[in-house]
Amino acid sequence: LEGGGGTIVNISSVAGMRYLDRDMIAYHAAKGGLMVFTRAIALKYARQGLRANTICPGLMNTPLVASRIASQYGDGDTKQMIAERDAMCPSGKMGDAWDVAYASLYLASDEAKYVNGTELVVDGGLTARCA
Incomplete structure (x- = not known):
C-alpha cells in the first residue's frame, strides 16, 4: 500500500x-x-x-488429482476417478x-x-x- x-x-x-x-x-x-x-x-x-x-x-485435472485424490476417493483407480470427475462437468472434462x-x-x-x-x-x- x-x-x-x-x-x-x-x-x-x-x-x-x-x-x-x-x-x-x-x-x-x-x-x-x-x-x-x-x-x-x-x-x-x-x-x-x-x-x-x-x-x-x-x-481440475492436476497432478494432485491423479495421485493423492484418486488414491483416497477413487479406490486407487486413477483413470476411473478422472473419468468420474470429467463426467460431473458440463463440458465432459475437467479444467486444468x-x-x-x-x-x-x-x-x-x-x-x-x-x-x-x-x-x-x-x-x-x-x-x-x-x-
Whole structure:
C-alpha cells in the first residue's frame, strides 16, 4: 500500500460456495473464510488503490488429482476417478491449471482495474447446476 496500491489474487475453491457432498467440512469453511477475508481486504483498502479478488476453481485435472485424490476417493483407480470427475462437468472434462492461471493473469492485469472484491468461478459451469 505504501507504493500506491496493488492487486491480490487469492485461490479458494467452489467448495467455499457449495457443499460438494464429501466429508470436508473444515475445507469448506477454510475456503469460504478466504473468500470473505478477500472481500473485506478489497473494501477496506480500495481507496488506497488495492484490489483483491478470489478465484474459485472447480474440478481440475492436476497432478494432485491423479495421485493423492484418486488414491483416497477413487479406490486407487486413477483413470476411473478422472473419468468420474470429467463426467460431473458440463463440458465432459475437467479444467486444468492453465485455466486458473489465465484467470489469475486477468485479475492481476489492468484489464480488470474495476474488478474488486469478487469471486471469479473457473469451473466450466459446474456450480451453475447447483444454483
